[in-house]
Amino acid sequence: MTEKLYVSPSPHLRQGDSTRGIMLDVLIALIPAVVASVVLFGFRSLLIIGVSMFSAVLSEYICRRIMKRNNTAYDLSAAVTGLLVGLNMPVSINPFIPAFGSVIAIVVVKQMFGGLGQNFVNPAMAARIILMISFPTQMTRWTYAFGYIRTLDGLTTATPLADPSGLRNILDLVVGKSAGCLGETCGAALIIGGLYLIARRVITPVIPLTYIGTVFVMTALLGQNPFFHIFAGGLMLGAIFMATDYVTCPMTFWGKIIYGIGCGLFTVLIRLYGSMPEGVSFSIILMNILVPHIEKLTMPKFFGKEKKAS
């Protein structure tokens, strides 16, 4: 026998999924939200999303080259981050701002901590908060949905969270006929994407359900309109796509529940009593930081340790 054989440790089979495949599924799940943003805010949304995705992938590529590591620019994780940054921008924004946001997300939040799998907060969420604080006026210049049809510049308005009086009914919120960031207004599109991810077993429904459920119950208890709160602002986008980020959410089942409830609690508290309407961003980042502790608390019990041997 002349041919050399591969010798590797068992198992010698793999189920066939890859990181790239998972990231591709997330991108597919976000297509409805992208389509909705184009319908609601015009083709300018594609420009913003494109710029932020391009900037994210490019920064990942350059970073890995400079650090002389294996290049992860093609595993689509940077593309997902870029897309999420783009979907968190208002339509009227200067495209340089999302581009800058993607650079922050990839370079500062992700690569400086060791790249994929090592960042302790969600890069897109952290970038949104940094942009929100750095460019408060541009980041909050909301435009009405379909504003692009009426005038060239669109009409600027407040997000329904800051000024609920402008809202006509909940159905408008569900289909996205309100002001807000590109990807967050159309709840229906986000839910479709979430169902796709659950059906493909990319995410489990635990975090979105506990998160949204907590917000629903809390706002109802505090005398608010719960339907308004679960569809307004970035909650759907945050709960389905940002809080479920593998890297920054707990792996354990009970950890996921604690994490979801925590996100919900902080979101409601910040929304109702805080001075900024940024409930979702801050609460997810806060819970991201707590993840190692949550995981430690909710370590699974090993096989055979459940009951004492009788």
Next chain:
Amino acid sequence: MSAKGLSFPKKPFKTFGGVTVPHKKATAVMDSVIMPPPKQVVIPMQQHIGAPCEPYVSPGDYVRVGQMIGDSDAYVSAPIHASVSGTVSKITNIILPNGVKSTAVVIDSDGEMAEDPTVLPPIITGLSDLLRASRESGLVGLGGAGFPAHVKLDIPEDKNVDTLIINVAECEPYITSDHREALENSWAVLSGVYAIKQLLKIKRVLIAVESNKPDVIEVLDKIAYNRVRDPKNEVRVLPLKTRYPQGAEKILIQACTGRQVPAGKLPVDVGCLVMNVTSVAFLATYMKTGMPLITKRITVDGSAIKRPANVIVPIGTPIKDVIEFCGGYLQTPKKILMGGPMMGLALYDDTMPVMKHTNAVIAFGENEARLPDETECIRCGRCMRACPMHLMPPAICQAVESKDINGMKKLGILDCMECGCCSYSCPAHRFIVQKIRTGKDMIRHSESK
């Protein structure tokens, strides 16, 4: 244990984790074929867990089939017998698939297959006879572990075993040797079961078969209902869910009885005895004929094999002779496994001999042999959901990377049975099992210091 009672479950108990693996059991419908004796056999002196045997023969000796050629004084050990008749040409050293060095007796076959006159059916009247007979037969756990059978059957006096589980789960892809054993030798299976049940005074026997073997369930179910030998109907077939690793001892016990074997304990601690179907059938045949363990049915399959089949081969036959018997290679083999693809060992060449606990030889071509490259862990948690032992593989890997021995132990690294579900389900294709083995090695080193 008595609190649980001794009911016969209609459905298996729930088990945690596991993965769905492709079956690839094309050889399940084929009758086993008997391989003629090869020109030369290489019989390693270590084919079991425990002390290696000392060769009792020297070069130039003439040996007959069934003659004992190696034994050890140690309790945890099993004697080794000649599988062909012929002349011992040399005694050499080989490296076994698991990396252990062992002496091996090389016998040049004369093709006669002359039986040794000492091969006589044992006289069994009590438990001590059974233990002696199973030691003399050279029987080890044929499911793959190779634990000497007489040690397993020798139940400590303070332990009470009420349940015998016959393992016909065979959850590994490709392998069908137990499946064929249960079909072709079903009467031997049952008579082995009755003998052990009677001598060990066991009240409940569960023959656990994965649901992907309906023919085995049907056949065994039919003959397990035997009014003469089993008037109280205490031997029954239990169909299991088809899910890897259903055949792992601890998981099997949980699926059959709902009991969990605590960490570091043995099945007898929860009143269970698990035996592989082929082991039981062999024991029954041995009681009838007295011929020790010298042949083994192995599944030869994989994309590089021309005619996949179940082959009954003399122990010590080099794998390349078995593959030649199966029509040779279809394409250049790139990986040859001894055992299944989930837990089998990759060989570095094809001259390795078939051993007692070998149940399959699988040869892969380039496509299956190459594993995808490792990427970064994305903490998706699939390994955790797949782990049947409820461990947290990423946390264990981290502890191994930082050489934190206490941390590893606290995370239950020693409970890991290396079933491979974590690596199998990992989308980043990480070698989790390998890392865990490294960690176990570190612990062993630190303890031996």
